[in-house]
Amino acid sequence: xxxxxxxxxxxxxxxxxxxxxxxxxxxxxxxxxxxxxxxxxxxxxxxxxxxxxxxxxxxxxxxxxxxxxxxxxxxxxxxxxxxxxxxxxxxxxxxxxxxxxxxxxxxxxx
Amino acid sequence: xxxxxxxxxxxxxxxxxxxxxxxxxxxxxxxxxxxxxxxxxxxxxxxxxxxxxxxxxxxxxxxxxxxxxxxxxxxxxxxxxxxxxxxxxxxxxxxxxxxxxxxxxxxxxxxx
Numbered sequence: 001x002x003x004x005x006x007x008x009x010x011x012x013x014x015x016x017x018x019x020x021x022x023x024x025x026x027x028x029x030x031x032x033x034x035x036x037x038x039x040x041x042x043x044x045x046x047x048x049x050x051x052x053x054x055x056x057x058x059x060x061x062x063x064x065x066x067x068x069x070x071x072x073x074x075x076x077x078x079x080x081x082x083x084x085x086x087x088x089x090x091x092x093x094x095x096x097x098x099x100x101x102x103x104x105x106x107x108x109x110x
Numbered sequence: 111x112x113x114x115x116x117x118x119x120x121x122x123x124x125x126x127x128x129x130x131x132x133x134x135x136x137x138x139x140x141x142x143x144x145x146x147x148x149x150x151x152x153x154x155x156x157x158x159x160x161x162x163x164x165x166x167x168x169x170x171x172x173x174x175x176x177x178x179x180x181x182x183x184x185x186x187x188x189x190x191x192x193x194x195x196x197x198x199x200x201x202x203x204x205x206x207x208x209x210x211x212x213x214x215x216x217x218x219x220x221x222x
Binding site for chain 1: 159214
């Protein structure tokens with residue numbers, strides 16, 4: 001599995017965009033970038049994933065650099081309920097072993 | 111639709127007692143199944159995963175074991191709990207091709 005690196009914590013003002021970075025410099029061609037978030041005392045929740053194109057859904061946008069060595073999760077208008085730990089992982093299409101890092105604690109401030 | 115059930119939600123067990131946590135998935139067949147553990151304030155540690163009935167891959171060679179007696183049932187066990195086994199245990203599943211993980215609500219285990 002490719003290893004990912006994320007900052008341990010970030011702060012964001014309510015209503016502003018939250019941009020969460022992730023480095024995955026050893027990603028291989030068949031590995032997708034997945035983002036999850038975990039609100040305190042709950043199971044992680046899937047947010048979005050992508051291979052090489054930028055992706056957008058109702059929760060967030062995912063920007064992947066052209067060389068695929070890094071990505072950014074964007075929450076366009078952060079709310080207090082977006083306070084959570086955000087995990088970036090790389091996942092093979094058919095791979096089974098899925099490991100998580102420590103993630104980024106995002107705190108949205110009023 | 112697919113759902114995942116994990117129980118119990120909380121558990122307090124004395125040191126040296128046995129453990130059995132159960133996870134079942136509905137609405138899909140032949141899922142990949144996973145057990146993770148999370149210590150307080152830490153990330154997710156992969157314990158076991160399974161790609162089919164009777165097939166278990168272990169990441170953590172400690173006093174925990176896992177079994178998959180049926181296609182959509184995944185059980186985490188211990189014969190004798192240690193204090194260090196305390197934590198938040200999460201079961202998850204995914205299909206075999208380019209799909210996200212879906213997590214259960216977790217079991218918070220406190221070993222006293």
